Amino acid sequence: MLNMDFSQRLTLPYDASRWQPSPAAGVWRYPLEREQAESGHVTSLVRFEPHARFPEHQHPQGEEFWVLEGTFSDENGDYPAGSYVRHPPRSRHGSFSDEGCVLFVKLNQFAEGDTGLLHLRPGQDLWITGEHGYRRLPLHKHAGVSTSLLDFPAGGRFPPCCYKHGLEILVLEGHLSEGPTRYPALSWLRFPPGTVPGLEADNHTRLWVRTGHLQPVTRVE
Structure with missing residues (x-):
């Protein structure tokens, strides 16, 4: 394991x-x-x-x-x-x-x-501009689990609501920072429910993000 x-x-x-x-x-x-x-x-x-x-x-x-x-x-x-x-x-x-x-x-x-x-595929997407200044591309949603791309300008920060039920991130482009620690492209992060990390985009940064999935899940048999 x-x-x-x-x-x-x-x-x-x-x-x-x-x-x-x-x-x-x-x-x-x-x-x-x-x-x-x-x-x-x-x-x-x-x-x-x-x-x-x-x-x-x-x-x-x-x-x-x-x-x-x-x-x-x-x-x-x-x-x-x-x-x-x-x-x-x-x-x-x-x-x-x-x-x-x-x-x-x-x-x-x-x-x-x-x-x-x-x-x-590329060209079939529909980006949404969020109230916190970042853009979001919804990819999939089922039973409270959401998968999206998030596109942040330099200095952009995650809103706390993204952490409520667990958070998983793959950095696609740019750099994500948590205090002095920087995560370049292809870094992978996973935060359990209740965790509130201070994540900030150093520059223009694009992320693959999943939320809501770190609760118990019933799988298909």
């Missing part, structure tokens, strides 16, 4: 030495949280070298990913950087990348009743 105590605060600045080979040649993993070696709850970065392939496989409790760099492909099409995809529980696919790509991937984390397929 890796980082599976959701009651604990966790901040992981990006460290390029943490990449590990996967069972498929040319596919690399950067583990963030993991229940078991090759199954169960998993959050990770995944890197495909050019022309790398991962054989067909099933996701018993769903798969979602955000394409950070390059273009990811499977039987359903091509997903360039800036795409957000959700494959429902018990779905199957093989995957590959002709040019190479980097993904942020979450496996086997769909809640009960969350069975929808979602393919959101």
